[in-house]
Amino acid sequence: xxxxxxxxxxxxKDLRVxxxxxxxxxxxxxxxxxxxxxxxxxxxxxxxxDTVAPGLVWLATMFSLLIIVQRTFAIETDDGALDAMRVxxxxxxxxxIGKALALGVQLLMLEAMLFGAAVIFYGESIPSExxxxxxxxxxxxxxxxxxxxxxxxxxxxxxxxxxxxxxxLLPLLTLPAVxxxxxxxxxxxxxxxxxxxxxxxxxxxWVGLLTxxxxxxxxxxxxAFGPLIDD
Amino acid sequence: xxxxxxxxxxxxxxxxxxxxxxxxQIAAIEEVFARLFRIRQGCGHWPSLVMxxxxxxxxxxxxxxxxxxxxxxxxxxxxxxxxxxxAEADVVIALEGVVAVLGNFPxxxxxxLTVQRGEIVLLKGPNGAGKTTxxxxxxxxxxxxxxxxxxxxFDLVTQRQLVRPHVGLLGHQNGLYLDLSVRENVEFWGxxxxxxxxxxxxxxxxxxxxxxxxxxxxxxxxxxxxxxxxLACLVARRAQVWLxxxxxxxxxxxxxxxxxxxxxxxxxxxxxxxxxxxxxxxxGGLATRSVEVVAGQVVTDTNEPLGSE
Numbered sequence: 001x002x003x004x005x006x007x008x009x010x011x012x013k014d015l016r017v018x019x020x021x022x023x024x025x026x027x028x029x030x031x032x033x034x035x036x037x038x039x040x041x042x043x044x045x046x047x048x049x050d051t052v053a054p055g056l057v058w059l060a061t062m063f064s065l066l067i068i069v070q071r072t073f074a075i076e077t078d079d080g081a082l083d084a085m086r087v088x089x090x091x092x093x094x095x096x097i098g099k100a101l102a103l104g105v106q107l108l109m110l111e112a113m114l115f116g117a118a119v120i121f122y123g124e125s126i127p128s129e130x131x132x133x134x135x136x137x138x139x140x141x142x143x144x145x146x147x148x149x150x151x152x153x154x155x156x157x158x159x160x161x162x163x164x165x166x167x168x169l170l171p172l173l174t175l176p177a178v179x180x181x182x183x184x185x186x187x188x189x190x191x192x193x194x195x196x197x198x199x200x201x202x203x204x205x206w207v208g209l210l211t212x213x214x215x216x217x218x219x220x221x222x223x224a225f226g227p228l229i230d231d
Numbered sequence: 232x233x234x235x236x237x238x239x240x241x242x243x244x245x246x247x248x249x250x251x252x253x254x255x256q257i258a259a260i261e262e263v264f265a266r267l268f269r270i271r272q273g274c275g276h277w278p279s280l281v282m283x284x285x286x287x288x289x290x291x292x293x294x295x296x297x298x299x300x301x302x303x304x305x306x307x308x309x310x311x312x313x314x315x316x317x318a319e320a321d322v323v324i325a326l327e328g329v330v331a332v333l334g335n336f337p338x339x340x341x342x343x344l345t346v347q348r349g350e351i352v353l354l355k356g357p358n359g360a361g362k363t364t365x366x367x368x369x370x371x372x373x374x375x376x377x378x379x380x381x382x383x384x385f386d387l388v389t390q391r392q393l394v395r396p397h398v399g400l401l402g403h404q405n406g407l408y409l410d411l412s413v414r415e416n417v418e419f420w421g422x423x424x425x426x427x428x429x430x431x432x433x434x435x436x437x438x439x440x441x442x443x444x445x446x447x448x449x450x451x452x453x454x455x456x457x458x459x460x461x462l463a464c465l466v467a468r469r470a471q472v473w474l475x476x477x478x479x480x481x482x483x484x485x486x487x488x489x490x491x492x493x494x495x496x497x498x499x500x501x502x503x504x505x506x507x508x509x510x511x512x513x514x515g516g517l518a519t520r521s522v523e524v525v526a527g528q529v530v531t532d533t534n535e536p537l538g539s540e
Contacts, residue, residue, distance in 0.1 A: 001425045013408065013419050020410040020448070075408060079449075084406025087370050088468055089395030090423050 003094045010090075010098025015105060017075050024106050028067050029113055035060040036117040046123065051196060053122040054189035057114045058145075058182050064110055065149055065178070066171050069157040072103055077161055082229065092226030096154055100221070104150035111142050127194040137192040137203045144210035145185040151217035152177045159228045184209040321348045323472060323503040324369060328378035331368050338364040340527035341378065346505065351498050353518035354507040361527040362507035363402075366474040369505065370400040383471060396424065399470030401478060405461040409450040413440050413460045416449060421467030431467050438463035438493060455486025462493055473497065473504040491517050 001009075018024055039056045043049055049056075076082035085095060115138075118124040126134045156173040160166035184206040190196070191203025324346035331339040338361050346352055354362045367373050369382055371394040380387035385394045407416050414435065421431040435441040438459045449457060458478065465473060473494075479487050494517060498504055506518065523531040 001423060006423055009419065009422055013411070013415075016415070017408055017410045075410070078409055080402065080404030080406045081408055083402075083404070084400075084420075084464075085423075087372065087395055087398065087400045087406075088420065088423060089371075089392065 003091050003097070006091060006094035007097035007101065010095060011101035011105075014072060014075070014099060014102035018102070018106065023071050024068060024109075028064050028071070029110060031067065032060050032064040032110055032114055033117055035063060036114060036121055040121045049122045050124075053118050053124050054193065054195060055182075055186040056122070057111075057118050057189065058185050060114055061107070061111055061149070062175065062178060062182060065107065065153050066174060068103060068106055068110070069153040069174070070167065070170060072099060072154075073157045073161040073166075082161060086230060092229060093222045095229075096158070096222050096225035099158075100150040100154040100218070103153055104146050107146045107149055108142065111146065124193055126192070130200050133200045134192045134194075137188060137200055137207065140207050141185055141188040141192065141203070141210065144207055144214050145181050147214035148181045148210060148217050149178055151214065151221045152181075155217070155221040155225060155228070158225055162229060180213050181210060184213070322346075323348050323350075324382055324505075326378065326380045329368065329375055329380050330377035331364055331373050332376055333364065333373075338527055339368065342524070342527065342529055344522060344529055344532070346503055348503050349498055349501055350520055351494065351504045351506065351518045353511070353521040354505060354524055355509070355511055355521060356524040360524045362524050363476050364527075365524065366400060366402075366476055366505060366507055369472065370398050370474055371395045372400070396468075397470065398472040398474060399465035399468070400474045400476070401458075401461055401465065402476045403480070405457045406464070407449045407457060407461060410448060412446045412448055413452070413463075414445045416460060417463045417467050420464035424468045426467050426469065430469075434463045434466035437466055437496065439489065453486070454481040455483065455489055458482065458486065458490055459493060462490075462497070466497070471502060473502050475504065475506045477508055478506060479508060479510050
């Protein structure tokens with residue numbers, strides 16, 4: 001089996017496990033929704049919420065990312081399956097790509113829900129004069145940011161899975177590493193929704209940053225994952 | 232006259248080094264946040280990206296070095312998975328003067344052992360004798376520090392990664408996905424090596440998990456049924472060498488009987504099995520040979536199964 005085929009197999013397995021256990025749908029999505037509502041309570045002024053809404057969406061995404069990453073590696077460590085994959089000689093690049101793919105799919109679901117929540121709770125909207133360009137920028141931002149988040153989350157999730165105290169180590173490793181995504185994605189979404197007079201064209205340079213980050217994270221992660229999980 | 236270091240000097244200098252490493256890691260994290268703040272202050276995104284790539288690479292290296300041990304073996308699995316031709320095709324495991332260390336502790340101190348195809352070898356010995364380490368070494372999970380070792384003709388020193396697809400290690404955990412059914416687990420492990428649907432069905436059938444249990448989630452199985460499912464996964468992924476660490480642990484009498492029957496059948500089909508166990512009567516009745524490991528060395532090796540002693 002080649003690397004791509006095994007990666008697809010692993011991604012399909014992870015998504016099937018999630019469909020059965022419903023941890024993300026029944027626990028992580030509600031957590032993200034509650035986070036958005038809490039932000040609205042804490043910043044209870046419409047002009048403040050208008051300004052910071054894109055950043056809050058991505059902050060809620062980061063927090064939820066940590067829970068999903070812990071979950072995605074918990075299914076591997078509950079009964080020693082990650083060790084079994086190492087013993088079976090499964091290509092570590094396939095494990096990395098497969099798990100990142102499944103994580104990316106779950107993150108896209110989460111982000112869609114969070115943007116919906118921002119519309120409902122924060123009154124966010126897309127400027128009517130550039131609807132198409134704004135939607136394209138928004139979708140491209142989501143895709144490129146998700147690739148970067150999924151790659152970094154998988155890399156550090158795999159690393160932390162081998163440590164005692166992985167629950168506390170994972171945020172310490174992951175949050176600084178995904179800070180460029182937080183900054184770039186927030187700026188790009190601000191441009192897409194016209195926060196503080198930002199225009200769509202300003203958002204593309206941030207999408208460029210997100211894309212380069214995603215490529216670096218995927219390539220670097222695929223190369224580093226094997227040595228990191230190996231004893 | 233060379234002065235010898237007094238007791239405690241080594242440990243205090245080690246503590247000092249650990250503190251130094253910890254301090255440098257904290258400093259690295261502080262630097263991350265300081266730079267993060269400066270990025271937020273509005274420097275351009277290209278310099279930020281380059282800086283972040285360098286920073287994250289450095290952090291990865293730092294934490295990777297903090298991991299128990301990092302593999303240094305080349306991941307040259309592109310060479311393919313077929314076992315090389317072995318002049319002595321029936322010799323599956325050949326270890327000669329093998330030394331392996333866990334941290335600074337020599338867990339194996341010159342083990343020599345030869346195992347033929349189809350043998351069931353019982354590894355016995357007290358706790359900490361090196362039985363589990365020996366199994367992990369044979370699975371390609373530990374490097375050989377000294378000596379020569381080959382599994383199925385693969386050199387364990389230079390081809391450790393290539394050994395792995397051909398061996399199966401069943402330790403205290405089963406390596407199963409608890410939310411998936413028996414069938415889904417066996418299919419997953421079988422398909423990682425390209426096994427056909429027929430091979431997967433055959434593996435399930437051989438291990439007695441094909442009918443009533445096939446669609447039951449693993450989480451709902453008994454300990455014995457989980458063991459059988461795990462063994463079915465080994466068969467599906469065509470493991471030729473089975474390395475079993477306390478396989479009878481947690482099983483009731485019926486589960487143990489089932490497991491013994493399964494292992495006997497696997498050996499008759501050509502699998503080579505190493506069983507580490509404290510339950511000598513049970514495992515000894517199954518084994519065709521018993522090897523005693525004490526303090527990281529093989530001290531006795533007899534072809535008389537324990538059941539006949």
